[in-house]
Amino acid sequence: xxxxxxxxxxxxxxxxxxxxxxxxxxxxxxxxxxxxxxxxxxxxxxxxxxxxxxxxxxxxxxxxxxxxxxxxxxxxxxxxxxxxxxxxxxxxxxxxxxxxxxxxxxxxxxxxxxxxxxxxxxxxxxxxxxxxxxxxxxxxxxxxxxxxxxxxxxxxxxxxxxxxxxxxxxxxxxxxxxxxxxxxxxxxxxxxxxxxxxxxxxxxxxxxxxxxxxxxxxxxxxxxxxxxxxxxxxxxxxxxxxxxxxxxxxxxxxxxxxxxxxxxxxxxx
Amino acid sequence: xxxxxxxxxxxxxxxxxxxxxxxxxxxxxxxxxxxxxxxxxxxxxxxxxxxxxxxxxxxxxxxxxxxxxxxxxxxxxxxxxxxxxxxxxxxxxxxxxxxxxxxxxxxxxxxxxxxxxxxxxxxxxxxxxxxxxxxxxxxxxxxxxxxxxxxxxxxxxxxxxxxxxxxxxxxxxxxxxxxxxxxxxxxxxxxxxxxxxxxxxxxxxxxxxxxxxxxxxxxxxxxxxxxxxxxxxxxxxxxxxxxxxxxxxxxxx
Numbered sequence: 001x002x003x004x005x006x007x008x009x010x011x012x013x014x015x016x017x018x019x020x021x022x023x024x025x026x027x028x029x030x031x032x033x034x035x036x037x038x039x040x041x042x043x044x045x046x047x048x049x050x051x052x053x054x055x056x057x058x059x060x061x062x063x064x065x066x067x068x069x070x071x072x073x074x075x076x077x078x079x080x081x082x083x084x085x086x087x088x089x090x091x092x093x094x095x096x097x098x099x100x101x102x103x104x105x106x107x108x109x110x111x112x113x114x115x116x117x118x119x120x121x122x123x124x125x126x127x128x129x130x131x132x133x134x135x136x137x138x139x140x141x142x143x144x145x146x147x148x149x150x151x152x153x154x155x156x157x158x159x160x161x162x163x164x165x166x167x168x169x170x171x172x173x174x175x176x177x178x179x180x181x182x183x184x185x186x187x188x189x190x191x192x193x194x195x196x197x198x199x200x201x202x203x204x205x206x207x208x209x210x211x212x213x214x215x216x217x218x219x220x221x222x223x224x225x226x227x228x229x230x231x232x233x234x235x236x237x238x239x240x241x242x243x244x245x246x247x248x249x250x251x252x253x254x255x256x257x258x259x260x261x262x263x264x265x266x267x268x269x
Numbered sequence: 270x271x272x273x274x275x276x277x278x279x280x281x282x283x284x285x286x287x288x289x290x291x292x293x294x295x296x297x298x299x300x301x302x303x304x305x306x307x308x309x310x311x312x313x314x315x316x317x318x319x320x321x322x323x324x325x326x327x328x329x330x331x332x333x334x335x336x337x338x339x340x341x342x343x344x345x346x347x348x349x350x351x352x353x354x355x356x357x358x359x360x361x362x363x364x365x366x367x368x369x370x371x372x373x374x375x376x377x378x379x380x381x382x383x384x385x386x387x388x389x390x391x392x393x394x395x396x397x398x399x400x401x402x403x404x405x406x407x408x409x410x411x412x413x414x415x416x417x418x419x420x421x422x423x424x425x426x427x428x429x430x431x432x433x434x435x436x437x438x439x440x441x442x443x444x445x446x447x448x449x450x451x452x453x454x455x456x457x458x459x460x461x462x463x464x465x466x467x468x469x470x471x472x473x474x475x476x477x478x479x480x481x482x483x484x485x486x487x488x489x490x491x492x493x494x495x496x497x498x499x500x501x502x503x504x505x506x507x508x509x510x511x512x513x514x515x516x517x518x519x520x521x522x
Contacts, residue, residue, distance in 0.1 A: 164356040166344035167324055168421060169373035179373070183360040264360045264401040 045233035053233035079138025087146030095154025141203035142196035149192025153185025278332030291482035307472035315483025349418030370421035479518030
């Protein structure tokens with residue numbers, strides 16, 4: 001009994017200790033290599049230099065990290081909400097109405113393979129150096145996963161749900177979309193949104209580096225500024241912050257979606 | 270006065286690049302109010318097609334199908350249906366599934382809850398009220414499907430091999446419960462099955478269909494008192510007779 005509990009405790013401890021030890025080891029190794037072998041903060045800033053830069057970026061008089069985070073999230077919100085507003089209705093129309101599918105499918109297939117960053121010149125020409133131009137690039141990256149997943153979700157609605165709905169009095173197209181097809185497609189749609197968030201966050205960096213946006217703030221924008229200033233410790237700070245926010249967005253979304261759909265799916269996404 | 274009447278019904282499926290399949294040929298059938306009818310026959314005899322036409326999910330090629338002397342034009346809550354596959358909406362809880370038809374009718378939330386509770390009670394699933402379909406066993410899911418169809422208070426309940434996917438024991442329990450529900454609600458039931466045993470256990474009248482083209486082979490009155498005993502000689506005899514008729518029907522062609 002006690003041996004069993006000891007074992008359990010041990011396992012729990014291992015589950016925490018091993019990952020922490022692994023990260024710590026890499027940090028130590030990084031620090032040692034940076035200080036004793038490379039010895040050049042331009043090629044490889046050390047961990048402590050990065051920490052110091054993080055503090056300066058956050059609290060220093062010339063630090064813009066907070067502002068950059070806010071502006072980048074703003075760009076991201078513009079792009080993602082536009083992608084939701086267009087991707088979901090378009091996906092529904094294409095998945096439900098054959099004519100819409102036939103009309104829009106070739107367009108989607110022509111536009112979809114164009115890498116989002118290739119749109120940057122036109123983003124700047126159409127929207128100027130505004131937040132909207134950065135948002136546009138994120139929109140281009142995010143809209144297709146949402147659209148395609150909504151489309152697939154609507155295509156895969158089991159026929160028996162539609163027929164069950166019909167005999168229960170749900171006979172109009174609009175009623176079937178709202179009451180049957182949409183809820184049935186929610187797992188696919190949310191999976192699409194999750195992919196879109198990842199792609200959109202990646203596009204953000206490219207868009208800001210290449211000049212979409214107002215050109216003053218943004219995580220991607222100032223990551224590039226610090227590169228030009230040869231302040232590589234700050235570049236690492238921005239890289240880590242970008243990664244951190246990306247994962248936080250994903251966790252928040254997953255948490256929200258899990259709450260909503262796991263109840264009836266009976267499985268984690 | 271019959272509630273459902275089928276006259277000179279034909280159904281032909283046209284498929285591109287294939288000769289047309291005659292699924293049903295000259296079907297004539299009158300179903301009385303509160304009657305329990307079973308359609309039996311080997312696979313491919315068109316029994317499901319006939320049921321789907323009654324539901325309004327398929328259109329007949331020719332012929333006349335009526336409910337209460339009104340031609341059946343399309344799906345309608347007047348004719349409730351229980352499917353062979355699990356058809357509960359997985360995103361709705363048990364009680365919400367049962368209330369779905371009333372929601373479509375525009376019944377107020379409070380009233381549809383009340384009616385749904387009533388039918389939840391009839392199928393004995395009160396303790397699963399807020400469960401989701403994935404949490405239920407196959408038999409429970411079909412009981413909810415029955416409650417969902419009944420909550421609309423349909424004139425006829427159409428059932429398409431509803432217990433086909435269940436194990437033998439659950440199936441027997443479900444048959445017994447269905448008869449209790451039938452007696453309680455006084456519904457007219459049209460029940461499709463390929464199991465002769467099930468048909469003899471349940472039906473007032475058994476419609477034996479033969480395949481390709483689907484035709485009515487014979488309509489048999491089951492005059493056994495309920496609850497029926499499967500081990501009774503009369504039961505076995507009737508079962509044997511129907512099986513023989515089905516074999517004859519299949520071998521003539």
